[in-house]
Amino acid sequence: MINQLNIDDKIISLCQKAEIDLKNEFSNIDNLCEKNSLKVLKAFHDNCVSESHFNSTSGYGYNDIGRDTIEKVFAQILGCEDAIVRNQFISGSHALTVALFAFLRPGDIMLSITGKPYDTLDEVIGLKGNPSSLKSFGIKYEQIDLIDDEFDYDNIKKTLTSKKIKLIEIQRSKGYSTRKSITIEKLGKVIDFIKKIDQNVIIMIDNCYCELVNEKEPCQVGADVVVGSLIKNLGGGIAPNGAYIAGRSDLINLAAERLTLPGEGREVGPTLGINKQLLQGLYLAPSVVASSLKVAILTSYLLEKLGYRVEPRYNDPRADIVQNIIFNDPNKLIKYCQGIQEYSAIDSFVVPQPSAMPGYSDEIIMASGSFIQGSSIELSCDGPIRPPYIAYQQGSLTYQYGKLGVLNAIKRLLEVDNK
Ligand SMILES: *Cc1c(COP(=O)(O)O)cnc(C)c1O
Numbered sequence: 001m002i003n004q005l006n007i008d009d010k011i012i013s014l015c016q017k018a019e020i021d022l023k024n025e026f027s028n029i030d031n032l033c034e035k036n037s038l039k040v041l042k043a044f045h046d047n048c049v050s051e052s053h054f055n056s057t058s059g060y061g062y063n064d065i066g067r068d069t070i071e072k073v074f075a076q077i078l079g080c081e082d083a084i085v086r087n088q089f090i091s092g093s094h095a096l097t098v099a100l101f102a103f104l105r106p107g108d109i110m111l112s113i114t115g116k117p118y119d120t121l122d123e124v125i126g127l128k129g130n131p132s133s134l135k136s137f138g139i140k141y142e143q144i145d146l147i148d149d150e151f152d153y154d155n156i157k158k159t160l161t162s163k164k165i166k167l168i169e170i171q172r173s174k175g176y177s178t179r180k181s182i183t184i185e186k187l188g189k190v191i192d193f194i195k196k197i198d199q200n201v202i203i204m205i206d207n208c209y210c211e212l213v214n215e216k217e218p219c220q221v222g223a224d225v226v227v228g229s230l231i232k233n234l235g236g237g238i239a240p241n242g243a244y245i246a247g248r249s250d251l252i253n254l255a256a257e258r259l260t261l262p263g264e265g266r267e268v269g270p271t272l273g274i275n276k277q278l279l280q281g282l283y284l285a286p287s288v289v290a291s292s293l294k295v296a297i298l299t300s301y302l303l304e305k306l307g308y309r310v311e312p313r314y315n316d317p318r319a320d321i322v323q324n325i326i327f328n329d330p331n332k333l334i335k336y337c338q339g340i341q342e343y344s345a346i347d348s349f350v351v352p353q354p355s356a357m358p359g360y361s362d363e364i365i366m367a368s369g370s371f372i373q374g375s376s377i378e379l380s381c382d383g384p385i386r387p388p389y390i391a392y393q394q395g396s397l398t399y400q401y402g403k404l405g406v407l408n409a410i411k412r413l414l415e416v417d418n419k
Pocket of ligand 1: 091092093094118120171172173174175206208209229230231
């Protein structure tokens with residue numbers, strides 16, 4: 001069957017060997033998937049999710065029982081007091097922005113302890129000039145870089161004891177950086193450390209790509225608030241857009257009043273018929289995340305055996321669904337991404353090219369033949385065209401489609417090698 005792909009026999013047998021060698025890793029993921037499925041199911045049961053929650057509201061969106069229930073279900077799964085889950089959030093970047101504008105006031109200092117935050121926040125923070133940035137409102141920004149992928153505890157302590165920090169942002173997934181993603185254990189440890197110095201600082205986690213990758217979520221290890229995208233893990237590939245902010249109820253209220261308007265907050269927000277999709281996506285999310293993890297692990301194994309540096313390695317603990325392949329060659333990065341696109345369901349005939357993207361400073365190549373525009377819980381692979389030419393591959397609604405995509409990408413990659 002797989003020979004219809006016209007792939008070198010050596011690659012086919014390498015893949016067969018991989019699936020035998022990865023038995024342990026795959027079985028750990030099946031285990032995780034079972035636990036997370038139970039967690040999701042229990043949240044549905046505890047909140048009495050019923051067909052009536054598939055309701056739709058328009059206009060102001062008052063009294064949307066489906067929306068209110070979805071928010072309770074999300075809060076429970078994320079181990080938080082409260083959550084706001086809305087299609088009025090364009091995506092994760094927008095929810096992060098709303099959260100920052102909701103919690104910070106002129107004169108406040110925001111501190112990132114995982115180095116520079118995700119690229120789309122450059123203009124939000126004001127690292128790149130924008131008349132609507134936090135900076136333009138007099139909100140200051142400071143940053144502490146990771147040292148060899150570890151938190152800089154000395155510097156964190158020095159900063160927290162020398163001035164009042166209002167909010168600490170911790171981005172778990174690596175974005176387009178070359179560092180490792182932050183595991184839930186590392187996160188818990190640094191939060192304990194911070195809270196011992198300052199109980200009041202708001203600890204906000206960018207949780208994009210990390211949901212359901214471990215058994216615990218950030219608020220269960222002490223975070224105050226957590227933000228993520230519904231075109232990633234918790235949308236399960238079904239949510240058409242949106243994002244969530246979850247955490248302490250006082251913070252969720254502030255975020256709601258900022259997303260809509262002071263005085264109306266979470267009481268408004270029409271769901272326009274998406275409640276069922278959000279619930280169904282969440283229901284599928286544990287399995288979709290598990291498929292994504294298996295595809296990431298398979299990719300890591302195969303590309304390592306083919307001589308590429310990969311991060312994480314196939315048997316490393318994982319904090320997110322992102323797999324890096326370090327190509328050290330722009331042409332290889334491009335060909336690999338084109339191979340992924342070629343085996344997408346949608347727009348398979350399109351050949352992606354590096355191009356400028358709003359919110360990003362380098363040209364980016366992006367393979368995303370997805371049902372939902374830009375969805376990266378679906379198999380997708382992208383990377384900025386800058387050394388060391390790293391591919392950031394993530395997602396796959398099923399293991400089988402992911403495996404086909406990766407095998408085809410390897411085939412295209414080897415064509416470069418053979419030239
Ligand atoms: C994807 C991502 C975002 C932004 O989410 P969008 O839904 O694409 O706007 C923010 N932070 C990290 C770490 C991400 O991976």
